Structures are given as structure tokens and as C-alpha cells.
Amino acid sequence: MAAAAIRARLDYLVTSMFTTGMLDENFQQLRSMEENGTAALGYVTEMINLFIKDTKRILNDIAGLLNQPVVDYDIVDVLVRQLKGCSYSVGAKKVNLSCMHFHQFIESRSKEGCLMALALLTNEFCDVRDKFQTMMQLEQQIAACGPK
Template sequence: MEVVGQLQKQYVDFITSLFREAYLDDQYVQLQKLQDDSNPEFVVEVVSIFFEDSEKLLNDLASSLLVSISLFWVFILCLRPSLLLMVVLFFLLFLFQLYSQQQVVDFKKVDGYVHQFKGSSSSVGAQRVKNACVTLRNFCEEKNLDG
């Protein structure tokens, strides 16, 4: 039983650090409140769907930019949610560098994908990802290739 207690403490410490570092916001708490005995895996299921949707959205975004995402990065996202923001920002910076070289950007299409990503990240409380999407959407509205 002591091992279970240690694992529970590690989980609480990890989640607390994600809140403290603003990776998660109150929406994650709302998800936890929806979980009950009738659906004890609710949060895991919702977050898993978020990761699946994120993979698709990032692949769609990459396809619109003629770039493909390595499955390695998607795997890393699933293993370490705290790396999600770093990977997303790295990917978005890479895409904008690619865009600035091509000078042909369908900002409306990119904005649509980023809007979807913003919505799904908001629904699970992924605050930093949501904030990165807000910034990227602003760049799309400004048609800013250097952003």
C-alpha cells in the first residue's frame, strides 16, 4: 500500500507543478470534477482524445505547409505533457520559418487549424498551448510571416 501512496503523491506533485508553471488552468479542475464512480477514467479519456486530436490538427497544419510531423514528437507529447508547449512552440516557429521562405501562406486555413487547436487545448485546461495558439492566431490575422 505504501507504493500506491508514493505514486499518488508523485501524481499530485506533478499536477501541482503543471498548475504552478501555468501549463494547466482551472478547466482541468473542472474536468476532474466531472469524473465520478460511473466513469472513473473520464479525465484520462478526455486527455487522450485531446492528444489524438492534437496529432491530427498538427498533421493537418503541417500538410497545409508541406511539412510532416515526426511520430517521434507525437510520442514525446503523449509521454511528457509538460513538453507539449515546448514542442508546439518549436513546431510553430519551424512552420513560420518555412512560410517566410515560401512567401505563400493561406492564413485563413492556418488560422482555422490553430483555432481548432486553441479550442481543444482550452477544453482540457492546457493553458500555455492555448496562449501560444492565441499568439499564432494574432499573427495570422496580421498576415505576419515573421511572427
């Protein structure tokens, strides 16, 4: 497939992620930094990979805490705040919003609510992770086609 066709698929994917509210302007700022040369080539990919790695770890840690007979909501709160920061840094808007929703259940000390919020947060993360991975694959295909 020609680079132009792959680029069109990539542009459509990114546009649809913005349209559906999956991403916010922070992601566009990351891409602009790389395109303008204020960030190293591959910076966006590195940030996305860190987001995916850190989020998987944090979600596993939260799940482990919520499966304890007595939940330490203070630690859960710290982890959700870390996850909120990770999602903010890459512009993962729906993940960020899910973190804010999660806080309501942490504040009310509702284990059932936290488990429900964790399920929603995990779903939002999986959606954005899958789209990010597709995006990175398309970018690799474009790079394999050679210079513009």
C-alpha cells in the same frame, strides 16, 4: 511502490503543472467531475487522449499548410481555433495561450511569424503531452495497486 507514494508523485506532478501555468482550472473541473461521479471513470484519460490525438493531427495539418508556396491563412486560422478549443477543453493553458499568440501572426499574414508560432505551439504541446502521459502512467500504477 505503495499506492500512497505513487499518489504523492501524481499530486506533485499536477500541482507543478498548475504552478508553472501549464494547466488552468478547466483541468481541475474535469478531474472533479470524475471524482464526484458526474463523469464516468476514465473520462479525464479519454479527454486527454483525444486532445493528444487531435492536436497531433492539427499541428501536422498546419505545418503542411505553412510549407505551401502560398499559404491559405483562413484555413490556418480555422485549425488554430480548433486547437485552441481542444486545449481549452482539457485546461492546457500554455497551449491555449500559444494559440492566441499564433493568431497575431495569422492576422498579419506573416509566414515567418506563423512558423515561429508553430514551433512554440509544438513545444508547448510536447511539454503538456509528456506530463499528461506521465500522469496517466501514475494513475495506472495506482489502479494496479488495488482499491483505496
